[in-house]
Amino acid sequence: MNTAELLVQCLENEGVRYIFGLPGEENMQFLEALQSSSIQFVTTRHEQGAAFMADVYGRLTGQAGVCLSTLGPGATNLMTGVADANLDRAPLVAITGQVGTDRMHVDAHQYLDLVAMFAPVTKWSTHIVRPSNTPEIVRKAFKIAQAEKPGAVHIELPENIASMAALGEPLRVTDNHDVFASFSSITQAAELISRADNPLILVGNGAIRCSASAALTEFATRLNIPVANTFMGKGVIPYTHPLALWAVGLQQRDYISCGFDRADLVIAIGYDHIEYSPKKWNPMGDIPIVHIGRTAAEVDSSYIPQVEVVGDISDSLQEILSRADRQGKADPYAIQLRDDIRAEYTEYAHDTGYPVKPQKIIYDLRQVLGSEDILISDVGAHKMWVARHYHCDRPNTCIISNGFAAMGIAIPGAVAAKLVHPHRKVVAVTGDGGFMMNMQELETALRIGTPFVTLIFNDGGYGLIEWKQQTHFNRSAFVRFGNPDFVRLAESMGLKGYRVEAGDELLPILKTALEQEVPAIIDCPVDYRENMELSQRVMQLSCAV
Numbered sequence: 001m002n003t004a005e006l007l008v009q010c011l012e013n014e015g016v017r018y019i020f021g022l023p024g025e026e027n028m029q030f031l032e033a034l035q036s037s038s039i040q041f042v043t044t045r046h047e048q049g050a051a052f053m054a055d056v057y058g059r060l061t062g063q064a065g066v067c068l069s070t071l072g073p074g075a076t077n078l079m080t081g082v083a084d085a086n087l088d089r090a091p092l093v094a095i096t097g098q099v100g101t102d103r104m105h106v107d108a109h110q111y112l113d114l115v116a117m118f119a120p121v122t123k124w125s126t127h128i129v130r131p132s133n134t135p136e137i138v139r140k141a142f143k144i145a146q147a148e149k150p151g152a153v154h155i156e157l158p159e160n161i162a163s164m165a166a167l168g169e170p171l172r173v174t175d176n177h178d179v180f181a182s183f184s185s186i187t188q189a190a191e192l193i194s195r196a197d198n199p200l201i202l203v204g205n206g207a208i209r210c211s212a213s214a215a216l217t218e219f220a221t222r223l224n225i226p227v228a229n230t231f232m233g234k235g236v237i238p239y240t241h242p243l244a245l246w247a248v249g250l251q252q253r254d255y256i257s258c259g260f261d262r263a264d265l266v267i268a269i270g271y272d273h274i275e276y277s278p279k280k281w282n283p284m285g286d287i288p289i290v291h292i293g294r295t296a297a298e299v300d301s302s303y304i305p306q307v308e309v310v311g312d313i314s315d316s317l318q319e320i321l322s323r324a325d326r327q328g329k330a331d332p333y334a335i336q337l338r339d340d341i342r343a344e345y346t347e348y349a350h351d352t353g354y355p356v357k358p359q360k361i362i363y364d365l366r367q368v369l370g371s372e373d374i375l376i377s378d379v380g381a382h383k384m385w386v387a388r389h390y391h392c393d394r395p396n397t398c399i400i401s402n403g404f405a406a407m408g409i410a411i412p413g414a415v416a417a418k419l420v421h422p423h424r425k426v427v428a429v430t431g432d433g434g435f436m437m438n439m440q441e442l443e444t445a446l447r448i449g450t451p452f453v454t455l456i457f458n459d460g461g462y463g464l465i466e467w468k469q470q471t472h473f474n475r476s477a478f479v480r481f482g483n484p485d486f487v488r489l490a491e492s493m494g495l496k497g498y499r500v501e502a503g504d505e506l507l508p509i510l511k512t513a514l515e516q517e518v519p520a521i522i523d524c525p526v527d528y529r530e531n532m533e534l535s536q537r538v539m540q541l542s543c544a545v
Contacts (some may be wrong), residue, residue, distance in 0.1 A: 007095075013171075014142045018040050026159045051067045052409045055090050056416040058145075059399060069094070075112065084401055091151065123152060123153055135168050181309045181315070181319070192290055196264050200259055204269070205275060208233060209270070228259065230247065231402040234398045250538070267292065282303065289304070345363070352502075355526055362385050364510060374424055410434060433462050445519045446494055
């Protein structure tokens with residue numbers, strides 16, 4: 001057995017089912033070892049796509065997704081997706097090839113110090129230089145990647161080490177033991193909640209990672225406390241729940257901002273500053289906060305909790321619930337906010353304007369996707385509309401990158417989602433800018449049999465940047481571009497292609513596209529005049545008491 005073969009055995013031991021990546025000269029030994037393993041290697045068209053696939057795989061399963069590249073340019077291509085996983089708190093293990101250790105001290109072809117290069121965008125970056133250390137390195141890599149807060153780890157395998165004889169066997173995989181909060185912190189939190197007149201729950205992706213949806217819903221229901229979720233916390237409480245105030249995270253004031261203005265206590269559950277800065281909802285730092293999470297609170301002048309309840313989230317919520325004595329009803333103002341938000345959402349149900357308003361596109365999507373189906377959002381103006389208007393019943397049914405927020409994630413992410421949940425419908429929602437960044441992975445989807453629908457918000461430009469430029473300068477610059485014929489592009493790749501040419505065509509096209517046995521592309525012209533309309537509306541928002 002050589003080191004590459006031992007490495008593959010260790011990956012099998014960790015339960016790895018897929019590795020996403022590209023073959024290269026310096027990872028040939030590893031690829032040869034994979035030939036006789038149970039792991040499926042998914043050959044992608046670009047290393048960034050491979051990393052995004054591993055990223056979304058990790059986020060959906062809680063098990064580290066694995067991606068592979070060769071050295072040099074292959075490794076640098078991998079970095080964006082690795083960084084995205086790290087800041088979106090998705091467990092990922094990236095493996096890169098490298099020149100032999102006998103060439104690292106000279107100017108070798110394609111050599112870069114990859115361990116140093118990946119260090120700033122991972123939780124841990126290392127290399128295998130002794131074959132016998134491979135089991136320890138792999139076990140440590142997966143333990144670090146999957147521990148709260150999850151993130152990315154990088155392992156470099158030099159080509160001469162890969163071919164060396166190796167002795168050893170995988171280490172036993174043990175579950176991380178649950179950590180429970182102290183009784184004193186639980187008691188303090190219960191007392192603060194019992195005394196609050198207008199408490200508000202802010203829930204983030206940490207509650208989803210910790211499978212705390214049921215406990216959170218019971219906690220909010222029995223204590224009559226309204227719930228707002230971050231973009232990455234969608235579905236942690238069903239959007240139909242009478243206390244659900246839907247998503248917070250728009251960089252401008254919105255309806256939910258009024259709820260924070262009135263709150264005399266914010267209960268932050270599984271909340272991560274990277275999802276939505278506390279300076280946006282607590283700029284003066286004067287709202288009392290209870291922090292409930294698996295890890296301690298980050299330091300921020302706008303986020304100084306009166307108590308930190310650090311431990312298993314579900315257990316913490318149940319223990320607080322058993323001690324809290326709050327008889328009051330939910331703030332009637334918060335309930336009115338919910339009615340206002342819902343009224344705006346349904347306002348566009350029958351809109352037939354063309355190009356299609358973003359609100360209408362999102363509304364139609366919600367009609368055709370079931371509660372278990374998955375939407376993967378790319379980054380751009382459409383992401384704001386997805387976050388604001390696409391509502392979820394279940395956790396991990398709307399995947400939004402909002403930590404690193406990297407364009408190009410939707411199509412590779414949809415490939416991973418379809419591998420994890422082959423029987424669910426999956427839609428990749430992207431702008432025309434993001435689509436052209438990683439559309440090559442649609443060939444990967446076709447080749448490995450993962451059919452999903454890619455819905456393009458087509459505005460011929462970088463719509464989110466134009467929106468921000470218009471807001472700040474009343475004009476835009478350098479954001480317009482041309483596009484290919486997306487329908488013919490789809491057909492040239494053996495996919496199905498559709499173009500929306502009237503306001504009432506999207507819904508039937510979506511239904512047809514979702515029935516196809518191959519990936520499908522829908523080109524939908526979007527009316528982004530609604531971006532500035534929204535900006536004007538929220539600027540005029542008055543929080544009447």
